[in-house]
Amino acid sequence: MDKIILGRYLPGDSLIYHLDPRGKFLLTFYFVGIVFFANNVASYALLLAFVLFAVYLSKINFGFFIKGLKPVFWLILFTVILQLLFTPSNNPIWHWGIFTLSKEGMVISAYIFMRFILIIFISTLLTLTTTPIEISDSIESILKPLKRINFPVTQVALMLSIALRFVPLLVDETTKIMDAQRARGVDFGEGGLIKRIKSFVPILIPLFVSSFSIAYDLAIAMESRGYKDGEGRSKYRVLSWARRDNLTIIFMIGLTIILLFLRSY
Amino acid sequence: MEITFEHVTHSYNADGPTASLGLDDVSLTIKDGLFTAIVGQTGSGKSTLVRHINALLKPTSGIVKIGSRVIDSETSNKNLKSLRKQVGMVFQFPESQLFEETVEKDIMFGPINFGATEDQAKESAQKMIQMVGLDESYLSKSPFDLSGGQMRRVAIAGVLASDPETIILDEPTAGLDPVGRQEIMDMFKGLQKNGKTIVLITHNMDDVANYADDVAVIHSGKLIANGLPKDIFNNNDLLKNDLLTLPKSAEFAKKLSQKGFSFSKLPITIDELGTEIKQQLNGD
Numbered sequence: 001m002d003k004i005i006l007g008r009y010l011p012g013d014s015l016i017y018h019l020d021p022r023g024k025f026l027l028t029f030y031f032v033g034i035v036f037f038a039n040n041v042a043s044y045a046l047l048l049a050f051v052l053f054a055v056y057l058s059k060i061n062f063g064f065f066i067k068g069l070k071p072v073f074w075l076i077l078f079t080v081i082l083q084l085l086f087t088p089s090n091n092p093i094w095h096w097g098i099f100t101l102s103k104e105g106m107v108i109s110a111y112i113f114m115r116f117i118l119i120i121f122i123s124t125l126l127t128l129t130t131t132p133i134e135i136s137d138s139i140e141s142i143l144k145p146l147k148r149i150n151f152p153v154t155q156v157a158l159m160l161s162i163a164l165r166f167v168p169l170l171v172d173e174t175t176k177i178m179d180a181q182r183a184r185g186v187d188f189g190e191g192g193l194i195k196r197i198k199s200f201v202p203i204l205i206p207l208f209v210s211s212f213s214i215a216y217d218l219a220i221a222m223e224s225r226g227y228k229d230g231e232g233r234s235k236y237r238v239l240s241w242a243r244r245d246n247l248t249i250i251f252m253i254g255l256t257i258i259l260l261f262l263r264s265y
Numbered sequence: 266m267e268i269t270f271e272h273v274t275h276s277y278n279a280d281g282p283t284a285s286l287g288l289d290d291v292s293l294t295i296k297d298g299l300f301t302a303i304v305g306q307t308g309s310g311k312s313t314l315v316r317h318i319n320a321l322l323k324p325t326s327g328i329v330k331i332g333s334r335v336i337d338s339e340t341s342n343k344n345l346k347s348l349r350k351q352v353g354m355v356f357q358f359p360e361s362q363l364f365e366e367t368v369e370k371d372i373m374f375g376p377i378n379f380g381a382t383e384d385q386a387k388e389s390a391q392k393m394i395q396m397v398g399l400d401e402s403y404l405s406k407s408p409f410d411l412s413g414g415q416m417r418r419v420a421i422a423g424v425l426a427s428d429p430e431t432i433i434l435d436e437p438t439a440g441l442d443p444v445g446r447q448e449i450m451d452m453f454k455g456l457q458k459n460g461k462t463i464v465l466i467t468h469n470m471d472d473v474a475n476y477a478d479d480v481a482v483i484h485s486g487k488l489i490a491n492g493l494p495k496d497i498f499n500n501n502d503l504l505k506n507d508l509l510t511l512p513k514s515a516e517f518a519k520k521l522s523q524k525g526f527s528f529s530k531l532p533i534t535i536d537e538l539g540t541e542i543k544q545q546l547n548g549d
Contacts, residue, residue, distance in 0.1 A: 173361070176356065176361070177361060177362060179316070179321050179356065180354070180356045180359065180361070180362040181362060182321060182349065183319055183321065183349055183352075183353070183354040183356070183424070184349075184362070184374060184375040184378060184423065184424065184427070185346055185349055185350065185375055185378030185379045185427070186378060187346070190343075201364065202362075202364050202374070205364035206361050206362055206363065206364050209361075209364075209409060210361050
């Protein structure tokens, strides 16, 4: 669990941290979208330069981003190799059975590699610099227009923030229960498949039971503090949109224009 | 079975960005057959320390000797069952480890994992349910139908059922009523008198004074004091720095001594306090 960097928040203080989370959230998705517009060396270089610039602005050690790649390393390698060997071509360099190695294949797999890197870096940047609660606030605020079609935005936002709040708690609880069952002689990850699956019963049942009791206690505590439903509440955390957020949007528009220019060039 | 910590350091997430020191160069001997209390503020590393005794955690550096077993950073996660059979561990709020359909099956779970036959485990379950103060009619109930206190007792029975030589207790009476906590603590003291080694983590200084033979004080991952309860409670440096509070009897004795009583030694239990007061009143 400790190895995964993507999805973690790292406390810090820099321009990227102070950006409005709604803007950061949407722009990250926007960036992931425009990554697919890039189609030549110059356009990929532009996007890479942008990502590296953003990482530089965040003042976070670059090593974290490299670490963030580790869990998906095999996925990237697998996809790149598939693309490398299975791209059909008219003038292959090397050919054996169903495998083909060609110049086009190499270029396409290099692009795919770049896409992975760009997308993982930018999303790691978002989660490292934005607290989970900011993310759930932004989702609530972004989904607000859906209220018109009777989508329960406040309820979804509440569920989301409770879920996020309880993730670390449940992780702790899981570790604790695992330790307790280990002390009673359970071996996790030993023996055949069936035995391994069976050894998870003593974790899953207590975990479900304690989730029920947490849910029950939390509901009672919320009701006794006067929570009725999502309607008519005021907000404690208010997101504020500042000039720097406008600047990031202008910057993004500039980036898109240059990208579209390089693409057709 | 003596347990020795030699320069044990434990670092959480040792090579990650969020590394934090849990234990810092701790050397400590937990003597065979004694009742050792481990005290210290929340987050001082008490739980980290005791998790080393059955190798749920392994030292980042240094070694832990448990009887003839030596655990260091290189120790493999395999073949630890024999160690865990010898060292039973009652976690904080152990009721969250119950999962079987009946209380009996849940108590039998440990012994069976450690290689007991079904009959042996059943016999053990019948013995243990009485030892923790419930009668045999509870064996056929579902653990989830019981009250919190009864669940706690069943969970403790489940740990004791595999007959460990050393029993580690991480605040076993937290959240129990006064009668229940006394019963449970007396039971553990009784087990110790029958030859078990007990290690107790607690914040309750009265329990330390009443039951412990040996006290270790932990503060931010370091062992700062180790000795007899009466010596530890007479250690003014510890008290002054708020690293320790006194048991109620000792607090009361201190107030009395301001009013003219004088005690030859600080009484830490009610009995000691009573004897001292009686002597002084008769003497006057």
